[in-house]
Amino acid sequence: EVQLVESGGGLVQPGGSLRLSCAVSGYTFRSYWMHWVRQIPGKGLVWVSRISNDGSITTYAGSVKGRFTISRDNAKNTLYLQMNSLRAEDAAVYYCALGEAPRDWGQGTLVTVSS
Amino acid sequence: QSVLPQPPSASGTPGQRVTISCSGSNSNIGPNYVYWYQQLPGTAPKLLIYRNNQRPSGVPDRFSGSKSGTSASLAISGLRADDEGDYYCAAWDDSLSGWVFGGGTQLTVL
Numbered sequence: 166e167v168q169l170v171e172s173g174g175g176l177v178q179p180g181g182s183l184r185l186s187c188a189v190s191g192y193t194f195r196s197y198w199m200h201w202v203r204q205i206p207g208k209g210l211v212w213v214s215r216i217s218n219d220g221s222i223t224t225y226a227g228s229v230k231g232r233f234t235i236s237r238d239n240a241k242n243t244l245y246l247q248m249n250s251l252r253a254e255d256a257a258v259y260y261c262a263l264g265e266a267p268r269d270w271g272q273g274t275l276v277t278v279s280s
Numbered sequence: 281q282s283v284l285p286q287p288p289s290a291s292g293t294p295g296q297r298v299t300i301s302c303s304g305s306n307s308n309i310g311p312n313y314v315y316w317y318q319q320l321p322g323t324a325p326k327l328l329i330y331r332n333n334q335r336p337s338g339v340p341d342r343f344s345g346s347k348s349g350t351s352a353s354l355a356i357s358g359l360r361a362d363d364e365g366d367y368y369c370a371a372w373d374d375s376l377s378g379w380v381f382g383g384g385t386q387l388t389v390l
Contacts, residue, residue, distance in 0.1 A: 200379070202325075209282065210317070210325060210368050212379035226378050260324060266315050267370070267379070268336075270324040 167191030167269065169261050174274030181251050181278075187244040187261030187271055195219070195239040198265045201246050203257035204273070212267075213259070214246065229255075251278045282383035283308065283376070284369050291388040297357040300385045302369030304350045308380055312372045314352040316345055319384075320365040328367070329354060361389045 173185040187199070201213040214225045214235040223235050234247040244261050258273040285303045292298040304310065316329035327336055329345035332352065344355045352369055369382040 202379075202381075209384040210319075210370075210381040212370075212381060215379070224377055227376070262325075266313070266330060266372075267317075267325075268327050268330070270326070272324050 169263060169269060169271035171259060171261050171271045171274035174259065174276045176277045176279065177251055178280050179251060179253060179278055182247070182249045183251065183276060185246040185248065185259055185261075185274060185276075187246075189242045189244065189261075189263065192242075192263060192269075194237075194242040197263045199235075199237060199244045200262040200264075200267045201235060201244075202260045202262055202267060202270075203255075203276075204260065205257045211257075216244070248276070251276075253278050283373065283380040284371065284382035286367075286369060286382040286385045288383070289386045289388065291390055292356075292359045293390050294359055294361060296359045297355060298359060298387065299356075300354045300367050300369075300387070302352045302354070302382050304352070304371060306350060307375035308350075308371040308373040309347065309352055310350045311374060314345065314347050315370045316343075316352075316354045317368045317370065318363075318365055319368065320362075325368065356387075359389055363387060364389050 168190045170188045200215045216235045232250045236245045256278040260273045261271045263269045313331045317325040318328045319325045332347040333345045366384045373380045
């Protein structure tokens, strides 16, 4: 069964850090580019970051560049998003998505940034 | 304001045909493929159309996509009640070096 399962969301104070994970199964993970996309509940989709299949290329949205780091462990079939210096405006549901263009999506994990 | 403006809402009655537009520029839709996603209430987005007009396996042929210049559109024919949800266009933006999404169109089946 093909699955993408995000985890690691939760409540964090402004300025804090959080690491999201996305466990992928049912795919040859190492063959695919991966993305993080976020969505404030009730609002639209916003692309956050992507990483090439071998991890050599990473790209970020301007709003998170320098604060977020995308990475992957192809041996563990897992994608990560390290989020530092979190702000209130980073609060959202974070989805991981597989494909050169986002194709298959996980169910999302909620990040809340509040004191 | 989204990089890819879409009408905020669209509606139709069962069986009708509706179209949703997506406006871009020479840095995104113009030179690149357009993708469309469907997000039903309480669920994750699902790829509906890729590379302007291609349907993934399992997506009914009631859904079709087209692109002309710097604009794109999604057409849904034979509208059904379970088509209600939000629809987003997306494309790679060469100037931003990132993916951009439309603001989304909420489809209501009357």
